Amino acid sequence: MRKNKLSFKEKAGVTQEECLCFCEEETSREAMFQAPIELPEGFVVDPAEAVANVTWNADSLSCVSERCLIQTGPEPDEVGVQFAVRLQGTVTLLVSVSPVRNQYGQGNGAVSVIHNAEIDQVVYYSDEPDDCPDLSEITIENLVVVPPFYGSPLSVTGTIVLVPEPEPVYAFTANPDDQSVSVIDTNTHAVFTTIALPFEPTGIEMTPDKNSVFVLHFNKNMISIIDYDTLTVNTSILLDQPPETIKFVPEHDFAYVLAGNAIYVIRIETSTVERSILVEGYDIAIDPNGLFAYVLDFGLVQKVDLSTGEVTGTIERELIVNSIETKPPERYAYVLEEDHFFNYLTIIDLNTFTISSTQELEYEGEYLMFTSGSEVYLFDGFTHNLYSVSPGGADVIGNLPQRGNDFAFTPNGEFLYATHFIEQSITVYNTGDYSVETVIPLGVSPSAIAI
Structure with a gap:
């Protein structure tokens, strides 16, 4: 995680929203996704051997700093200010599965689909108003190819790690x-x-x-x-x-x-x-x-x-x-x-x-x-x-x-x-x-x- 050195609004695409509420929203540094994939007619994927790959783009994802209050002592007026760091927008995923074979078991192709994961969540709380995560550190983990069932198509599930956990000190x-x-x-x-x-x-x-x-x-x-x-x-x-x-x-x-x-x-x-x-x-x-x-x-x-x-x-x-x-x-x-x-x-x-x-x-x-x-x-x-x-x-x-x-x-x-x-x-x-x-x-x- 890094703190932006340049202008918060101009360089990080971050806005601040005034809030008089307490910092009660749960945080999550991850987001789950499920991308359905329709196979062309006459082609099949064997889930036992299928491999999923994902590339991503977070250009449509932005950071919002929301002022909120925390209780700092036992008295009602003993409160302090923190900032909820919220990520909002879309992570665009290019999801592919291979190998794809014809009905005779021939071929070694792949099928791909574009999937948009909508993001709107607080990833952590900070003492600084301009503390925004480095979106280039986003990773994709836990990819699983889910076979079709009860009329649902083949799909790929996974986890978008929006902000990595800090190394323990x-x-x-x-x-x-x-x-x-x-x-x-x-x-x-x-x-x-x-x-x-x-x-x-x-x-x-x-x-x-x-x-x-x-x-x-x-x-x-x-x-x-x-x-x-x-x-x-x-x-x-x-x-x-x-x-x-x-x-x-x-x-x-x-x-x-x-x-x-x-x-x-x-x-x-x-x-x-x-x-x-x-x-x-x-x-x-x-x-x-x-x-x-x-x-x-x-x-x-x-x-x-x-x-x-x-x-x-x-x-x-x-x-x-x-x-x-x-x-x-x-x-x-x-x-x-x-x-x-x-x-x-x-x-x-x-x-x-x-x-x-x-x-x-x-x-x-x-x-x-x-x-x-x-x-x-x-x-x-x-x-x-x-x-x-x-x-x-x-x-x-x-x-x-x-x-x-x-x-x-x-x-x-x-x-x-x-x-x-x-x-x-x-x-x-x-x-x-x-x-x-x-x-x-x-x-x-x-x-x-x-x-």
């Missing part, structure tokens, strides 16, 4: 109290399934190619790996020490796990530990070039060569260094620091391994730094402010109604997911104004989340 939450991972379909904001784990999950991250999900088991020195397509645990990796955090670099072949006093380098394709690098610390970030790790220890930021294991540089800090992140392909590292009630964001230039700038954050702030996609963010649990982090510093982009344990944005940037351990739920925020889109009850306590 899953969110994964680690649920320590239940030894499980909840899988949420972010297209519907609903729990899709729950994956049982052998041990308590303490961390979760997804590979950059979205093929696998790595689940850390700190208390068992183990990592479980979930296959994204099958949503099953397909392998596990046993370490010598408890895994604390895991990092990936886009378009690189390895996962980097900080466990105890070592960085374990794991080849993603084979799920095997290739080597370990001895280093003291409690958080790491990986250089976008994949050659160095940046390790936080008490009062230190260390630069570690991932090939040799040598510490090639050290930045000493008088503050408490809490966490560190990088933001490929940018050549900067972001360090969250604190000193009693004071909080700072320090930005390190990775080309020179020197401090580029330090920004003072809110006094008495309770900051959490997290990555989502290729971006870095801060959330202040005291003010509930959400920040976007860049080489220029941290800027407020929104304010959330409540704090969360962990956060992740959907890949399209439309929603922010926040886990709530005590409430056993996930809040979904609309990033347009960071209002609550919905709350997903889990029945278990989620901690970390990955999308």
